[in-house]
Structures are given as C-alpha cells and as structure tokens.
Amino acid sequence: MLRSNIRPDRLTLPYVLKSVAGLVDCELGRVIHGVIAKTGIEFDSFVRVSLVDMYVKVESLGCALQVFDESPERNKLGSILLWNVLMNGCCKVGGLRKAKELFDAMPVRNVGSWNSLINGFMRDGEVDRARELFDCMPEKNVVSWTTMVTGYSQNGHHEKALSMFSQILEVGVKPNDLTVVSALSACAKVGALEAGVHIHKYLSSNGFRLNKAIGTALVDMYAKCGDVESASQVFGMTKEKDLRTWSVMIWGWAIHGCFQQAFEYFDKMKSKGFKPDGVVFLAILTACSHSGQVDKGLSFFDSMRLDYSIEPTTKHYALIVDLLGRAGRLDEALSFIKSMPLDPDIVIWGALFCACRAHKNTEIAEFASQRLLQLEPKHPGGYVFLSNIYAGVGRWEDVERVRTSMKNRGAEKDPGWSYIEVDSQVHRFVAGDRAHKRTAEIHQKLEEITRSARKQGYTPETEWVLHNIEEEEKEDALGSHSEKLALAFALISTSPKTTIRIVKNLRVCGDCHSMMKYVSRMNEREIILRDIKRFHHFKDGICSCGDYW
Structure with missing residues (x-):
C-alpha cells in the first residue's frame, strides 16, 4: 500500500497495529508508531487506543503509559475505552497496583472498567478483593459473573465457583459458553456430578449448542466425576470434535483403567485424520501404566518419536x-x-x-x-x-x-483431603477432621463399619502409619484418613444402594483401599474413588484396578 503511494488513514492503521500485536513484535510496533506520527493522525482517538492496546499486548507497558499520558483526551468523558485498555493491560502484565490507580483516577467508569480490575485481582490470586469489588458494582453483566466463576475456579475455590454459577441462574442472567465451561471445570475438580448433571440439563433446555468447547468440558466433567459411560455418550453426540476433545476422552478411559477403550479411541482418532500430539500420548501411556501393558507402552513411546517426530x-x-x-x-x-x-x-x-x-x-x-x-x-x-x-x-x-x-x-x-457431594452440596474432609457438624455420627459409623469389616476378615494395614507407635494407636491413625471420613459420611447421608463418589487429593493408601473393598460388599454399595492417579471402582468386594496400583 505504501509502495503504491496510497496514504493510510485513521481506519487503516488500527488494523495494522492489531496485526503487530498478534505477532508480538515490539520493534515493528515502534516503526509503525513512527509512520503514524509522520501521517499526522497520532492524536486520533481511535488510533490512540489501538496504539496503547498494541504496546500492552507486546508487553511494553512503559510505552503504553507514555502514549496514554500524552493523550489530550484522557480526562474527557469519552475516553473511557482508552482507560479500560490500559488498565486491562496493566492487569495482564502484573501491574495491579497501577491498574488500581488508574481505576481510582478514571473520570467515569463503565461495567468494563469494573470487570477488568476484578479480573486483575483474580489473576493475582486476590480472591477476596475481587469479591469485594464485584459486590460494589453498580451494574453487572454476564462478563462480570463469568469473571467471578472463572476466577474462583482457577484459584482453587471450586465450591464458590459453583455457588456463583447458581446465583447467576437465580438472578436470571443467561450464562455464556465461557461461564458454562468454567462451572463444568469446577465440577470436574471436586467430583460434583450432581451439579454437573444439573448444568447439562440446563444447557439442553436453554438452547445451548453442543460445540467443541462445551462438548469437551462435559466429557471432561463426566469422566472426572466417575461416570465415564456418560462421558462417552456426550463425546458421541459432540459433532464438532478437535484434538483436545479426543484427548480428553482418551484420558477419561485411561484414568478409569479402561485400557482397551483408550486404545480403540486412539485408533479411531487417527482414522478421522487427527494427528496425535504430546498430550494424547500422555493419555495413552497412562492407560498402559494403569493396566500393566508394559510392552504396549514402550511401543507407543517409540512410535511417538519415530512415527510422529514428537520429542518426549x-x-x-x-x-x-x-x-x-x-x-x-x-x-x-x-x-x-x-x-x-x-x-x-x-x-x-x-x-x-x-x-x-x-x-x-x-x-x-x-x-x-x-x-x-x-x-x-x-x-x-x-x-x-x-x-x-x-x-x-x-x-x-x-x-x-x-x-x-x-x-x-x-x-x-501436604494435608490429605477428600471431597464428597451429597444432595448437591460438596463436603470437604481433611485427615483427622472433627470440624464437620455431624462428626460424632461420622466417627460412630466409622467404628461400626470397621468392626463389621473385621468380622469379614479385614485387618488394618498398619504399615501405612509412619510412626513407631502401638498397634492400637496405629489403627486409630488409619481411621482418621479423609477418604474414610467421607465414606462414613456418605453411608449416613445417602439412601441404600446409592453409588458413593469420593475425590481425594493424594494417592489412596493400601489400608483405605482394602476398607473400601470390604464396605462395598458389606453394604452392597458401589464406591467410586478418584485419587491423584486414577479411579478405583469398588463393587462386591473387588476393585476395578485389580489391586494393580
């Protein structure tokens, strides 16, 4: 265009700057800035905002601030976009203090101004400050609510993320795809299947399309909440699949110990024209590891390098x-x-x-x-x-x-903790926990099932206790593991025959694994336990892992 002697104008250069930002090329950005200065449109408000946005995205915050400070219109009421772009940029590069200064100094704010700063606090892990700001907002939109749900989930406050999503529905705001994906991610993290099913039903009855993002999030939620069959059904219904969708489904089969299905879906994925990447190979190697398929795993590892040129x-x-x-x-x-x-x-x-x-x-x-x-x-x-x-x-x-x-x-x-969902409410237990409001009933039930299991042949595996203490004290220490507390709570809180689902942050110990097998037979319950490595499905005294874990 320049070689053709066609002069760029205020509509041309913002798109050029957007491309520079996409390339993350700071030097090229300065060159274009020079061109803008020579054309005499440097102080056009549209161009000015694009310049600040470009410098922010190439992570040159000093230049962005300089352009902002030199903008004559920054104190005018119509300059709100300029302020928001700079403030959002400060949040993204960790300049939260400067973002707060800008927010306080703005001549006028809109909902985008509040959303940017809330997002900044969430990025920085300052969840309480983000919530305070959210509560003070004079007006909220779907982005405001989504920022809170996503922020809570990314900072590990999964129960709060789900609570916030419920509030969205209560106040009548229609969530967008990102809101839904973030809420489903929170369900997956804590194993909140009931909440996940509720969200799925909401999507079906409110015209949401099962696109790649939502389909993949649902597959991930069902798989990580212990219902891999439902994950498979959603996967089949998702027409727009990408490599991530396939990898999530293969991961699902792998962590449930279903290695044959994992291998089958790996082959199907390739037949559909998808080339496996490093993440897919992590999933398929996990399937091999959990099932003892050593030779198969070594073969996949070699294929990854030799057939697909993927460096491990x-x-x-x-x-x-x-x-x-x-x-x-x-x-x-x-x-x-x-x-x-x-x-x-x-x-x-x-x-x-x-x-x-x-x-x-x-x-x-x-x-x-x-x-x-x-x-x-x-x-x-x-x-x-x-x-x-x-x-x-x-x-x-x-x-x-x-x-x-x-x-x-x-x-x-790291302390051991376990999550369990009962009546759409997530309960968290830590090792030795006596903080739950039903703690007396929980410990009484735990003693009861331990006595019954002993009669069936259960012997506490006290070698899992790390201290050289008396055998009786060792057994007491084993009885306080978080997954046993969650199990006892489930037995006193749910109807007979109901499947029990527990999520644990550490690897399940051998004694708890043994106890789960006995309880599944004595109480005629299916118990699904997800630890940091895999799923264990206990039924009729047998675990799906075949004690190979």
Whole structure:
C-alpha cells in the first residue's frame, strides 16, 4: 500500500497495529508508531487506543503509559475505552497496583472498567478483593459473573465457583459458553456430578449448542466425576470434535483403567485424520501404566518419536518410569532414567519412589531419595516417600531421622483431603477432621463399619502409619484418613444402594483401599474413588484396578 503511494488513514492503521500485536513484535510496533506520527493522525482517538492496546499486548507497558499520558483526551468523558485498555493491560502484565490507580483516577467508569480490575485481582490470586469489588458494582453483566466463576475456579475455590454459577441462574442472567465451561471445570475438580448433571440439563433446555468447547468440558466433567459411560455418550453426540476433545476422552478411559477403550479411541482418532500430539500420548501411556501393558507402552513411546517426530517431555519419561516400576522392573526403570537425554526431575524420581514403596525396595528408594532431595531440599515428597519406605520395613530410627531432617529444613507435608457431594452440596474432609457438624455420627459409623469389616476378615494395614507407635494407636491413625471420613459420611447421608463418589487429593493408601473393598460388599454399595492417579471402582468386594496400583 505504501509502495503504491496510497496514504493510510485513521481506519487503516488500527488494523495494522492489531496485526503487530498478534505477532508480538515490539520493534515493528515502534516503526509503525513512527509512520503514524509522520501521517499526522497520532492524536486520533481511535488510533490512540489501538496504539496503547498494541504496546500492552507486546508487553511494553512503559510505552503504553507514555502514549496514554500524552493523550489530550484522557480526562474527557469519552475516553473511557482508552482507560479500560490500559488498565486491562496493566492487569495482564502484573501491574495491579497501577491498574488500581488508574481505576481510582478514571473520570467515569463503565461495567468494563469494573470487570477488568476484578479480573486483575483474580489473576493475582486476590480472591477476596475481587469479591469485594464485584459486590460494589453498580451494574453487572454476564462478563462480570463469568469473571467471578472463572476466577474462583482457577484459584482453587471450586465450591464458590459453583455457588456463583447458581446465583447467576437465580438472578436470571443467561450464562455464556465461557461461564458454562468454567462451572463444568469446577465440577470436574471436586467430583460434583450432581451439579454437573444439573448444568447439562440446563444447557439442553436453554438452547445451548453442543460445540467443541462445551462438548469437551462435559466429557471432561463426566469422566472426572466417575461416570465415564456418560462421558462417552456426550463425546458421541459432540459433532464438532478437535484434538483436545479426543484427548480428553482418551484420558477419561485411561484414568478409569479402561485400557482397551483408550486404545480403540486412539485408533479411531487417527482414522478421522487427527494427528496425535504430546498430550494424547500422555493419555495413552497412562492407560498402559494403569493396566500393566508394559510392552504396549514402550511401543507407543517409540512410535511417538519415530512415527510422529514428537520429542518426549519429562512427563512422558516419568510415565515410562511409572510403567516399569509398577510392573516391578525397578532396575530397568533406574537404567531408563540414567539413559534419558533430559535431566530427571522430581516427578521422575517420585515415580520411581512410588514403585519402590509398592515393591519394598529400600536400596533403590534411598538412591532415588538422595537425587530428589538434591533437586529440591524443601520438597516434602522425598522425605515422605522415604519415611514410607522405612516404615514399611520397620526401620523406625530411620523414619524419625528422615522426619527430623524434614522438619529442620522447613518441608511441610501436604494435608490429605477428600471431597464428597451429597444432595448437591460438596463436603470437604481433611485427615483427622472433627470440624464437620455431624462428626460424632461420622466417627460412630466409622467404628461400626470397621468392626463389621473385621468380622469379614479385614485387618488394618498398619504399615501405612509412619510412626513407631502401638498397634492400637496405629489403627486409630488409619481411621482418621479423609477418604474414610467421607465414606462414613456418605453411608449416613445417602439412601441404600446409592453409588458413593469420593475425590481425594493424594494417592489412596493400601489400608483405605482394602476398607473400601470390604464396605462395598458389606453394604452392597458401589464406591467410586478418584485419587491423584486414577479411579478405583469398588463393587462386591473387588476393585476395578485389580489391586494393580
């Protein structure tokens, strides 16, 4: 256009600036800014906003502020877009204090101004300040509500995200696709199947289209809430599938231990013309690991590099270590780690650790522990894993030595918690919890099912307790695990024959796994437990994992 001697005007240059922002090319942006200055339209309000927006998106906040400060119209009532663009940019690059200063100094604000700052607080993890601002808004739109739902979910406040979504429906605001996807994500995180089904019904009765985003979110929700069959049904009904939709479904089959279905969908995906990426291979390797398909997993790992030119990440290597370790091939797993082209991280050493615990291999566990603690001296995983290993073989002096070292270095173990949804209400339990309003009934029920299970042959697996304490005290410690508390609460709060669904943030211990099997048979209940690794479906005294976990 320039070579043709056609002069760009105020309508041309904003689109040029938008392209510069898309390329994230700051130097090119300065050149275009020079062209704008020479054409004499630098102070056009439309161009001015585009300049600020461009500098914000190429992360040159200083230049954006300079253009803003030099704008003669910034204190006029019609300049609200200019203020909002700069404030939004400050929030995105972490300049929250400056964004707040701009917000306070604005000559006039609209709903977009409030939404930008709320989003900024949520991005920075300042959830309470975001809520205070939201409550003070003189006017709210669907973006305001969506920002709150999304922000709560991304900051781990999943119950609040679902509560906010319910309020949206109560006040009569129609959610948009992003609102729905964020709410479904919150359901998936805490295993809130009832809430997820309610959202699905709302979508069906209010004319929402099952597009890629919503279809994928529903598949993910059903799979992570323990209903993989419904996930499969939604997947079949979703006409607009992309690679993420396929990967979410394959992940669903994998974490439920349905390796044959995972392999089948992997082949179907390829037959539909989709080329697998690294995420899909993570899913298919997970399926192999949970089902003991060692040779198949190694074959997939080779295919990933040779057939698709995908370089494995540390996550892929960790899954191969996990695959070999679960199968008891610990020496092979260690050799694999030593031959890796990448430096092994704490996830890889952690995978080897878990295998050592299962197979009681103290020698390799100690070696892996040294490597893990060299990488992160304050990471609690190394200490906890090694304590577990020593406790499992009765080396109590070593247990205390490791725990003392852990305390001295300021490493703190993550507390175990479990979620359970009853009557559309999510309840959270932590290990040793006595804060629940029905705690007396819960502990009474727990004692009752433990006595009944003993009569059926259950023996508490006290080697899962890390302290050298009396056997009776060990059994009390096992009884306070969060998943057992959630189980007892479900038994006193739900009707007979109702499926019990529990979500746990850590790996389920062997004793709790054993107890779940006995309770599923004694109470004729199906119990679906999701831990950090996979799903366990307990029915008639048997777990779907086949005790291979």
